[in-house]
Amino acid sequence: MGTTQLESVPEPKYWHLKTVLSEALDQDFAVGEVLPNERELAARFGVARATLRQALEQLELEGRLQRRRGVGTTVAPPRVGVAVGSTGHSWPGESADGWEAVDAVEAVAPAAVRALLAAGPGFAADQPVHTVRRTRVTQGQAVAAELLYVPAGSVPGLSAIDAPTGPARARAVLRELQRLTLDGQDRSVELGSARADDAKELDRLPGAPVLLVTTRYFTAEGTAAVSVATYRADTCRLTFGDSGVEITAPARAAS
């Protein structure tokens, strides 16, 4: 008391609420357990529903909660570690790491991808590229959707392919790619929001936070392919292991 200015710089209600809820989750709830609904929680804490939702959104962003319309809010399991760059260089599809080919079409790549492909063998900006869609499933859960862009100039053999569409064609494109000698690759990771099609594939709403992993594949002739993989940010922890050891605990469970 006295001169203690305990609340002279009050933190926002939703922030305090998030802290309180976070501690409650640690102590009183088990993974998978269902929380009281939003209207009741808001009443219990004496705040408007919108304020309560702001706190829940933060906790969902941190992977502590899972909310499903029509069902309720449940306590999320720890994030799953997903290996992204463990074993040196390799073409996509060379190891059975949970990726499954879905489809392949020929289409003009988005501008940002074209910029990355510009350093490839005989690549013209408005030329259609083979576009392979894959999804990745880990522990029974869809964690990522990928679009792999392969200019026709990179894999000449593809002009005589038989499968017109579907997984068979996607696998054929990957097979042709693997014939080439891979000289190197590099990756970048950034935050994004799920496009409508990716969101559907990942069982999320459009705009859900995702981690975008962009990979460039190099041959002696330049950039032979580019992939953009969209990982669920709420459930995934991307691991880049030089050693074979896996990080098993989350980085910041209850800091």
Add this chain to the structure above:
Amino acid sequence: MGTTQLESVPEPKYWHLKTVLSEALDQDFAVGEVLPNERELAARFGVARATLRQALEQLELEGRLQRRRGVGTTVAPPRVGVAVGSTGHSWPGESADGWEAVDAVEAVAPAAVRALLAAGPGFAADQPVHTVRRTRVTQGQAVAAELLYVPAGSVPGLSAIDAPTGPARARAVLRELQRLTLDGQDRSVELGSARADDAKELDRLPGAPVLLVTTRYFTAEGTAAVSVATYRADTCRLTFGDSGVEITAPARAAS
């Protein structure tokens, strides 16, 4: 017309708004330019301010906008690529890559970090560890704040250190660490929200989205140190280059 069910599955207003704004940003605005204020934008589009804000939040999450209280909303520059794992294994502080040591204290590590350190030389759970704080500046902009945890058992020489506090002590801890032989390291990346102290260092509000990069450093004896780096998710693209080539364009500018 006719049977075209153009709006039979209407997308949310804020989502449509985001798309419209995104296109406007591409066409009519230059980097750094100030947008009209939120009340006017909301009026212009005929929506409530909260709805307009939902669209702006998405665009900020994608790194397209920058909002500052008391100032306004500006068009953000493209994300800066920040090298995170380019040059094989190395102890923190061994290369001049923008990191600056701030301080070092002895304190008990958070539970999640203790779990990672458990495989180290003679590490007891409640034993204080040397905690080094560093910040990383790229192109004049603070992009990351890091806490590096080094158990006393990893660097025995530190008991006789002279600098009691401040950058000098932080550098001393790093120097002792670099005496050891580094056997390997691994990394993981996940989405988080900025703690109050990190947010301040990064010039963001608490709860701002960040990319958490957790690195484990191994010697022959086990886990010798763990670092948790907090990168601004709005302005940073983390790059993991095997080759020395830099990705210069964003992965998905206008998809």
Add this chain to the structure above:
DNA sequence: TAGTGGTCTAGACCACTAA
């Protein structure tokens, strides 16, 4: 002091899920 974005309220209605 004026203008900005940040927080908060108390409602309303909608879309979805499961019984």
Add this chain to the structure above:
DNA sequence: TAGTGGTCTAGACCACTAC
């Protein structure tokens, strides 16, 4: 059909910045 989370509104006040 009942109950959940998702969207949206029309206000209010606050904290911060720059003049």
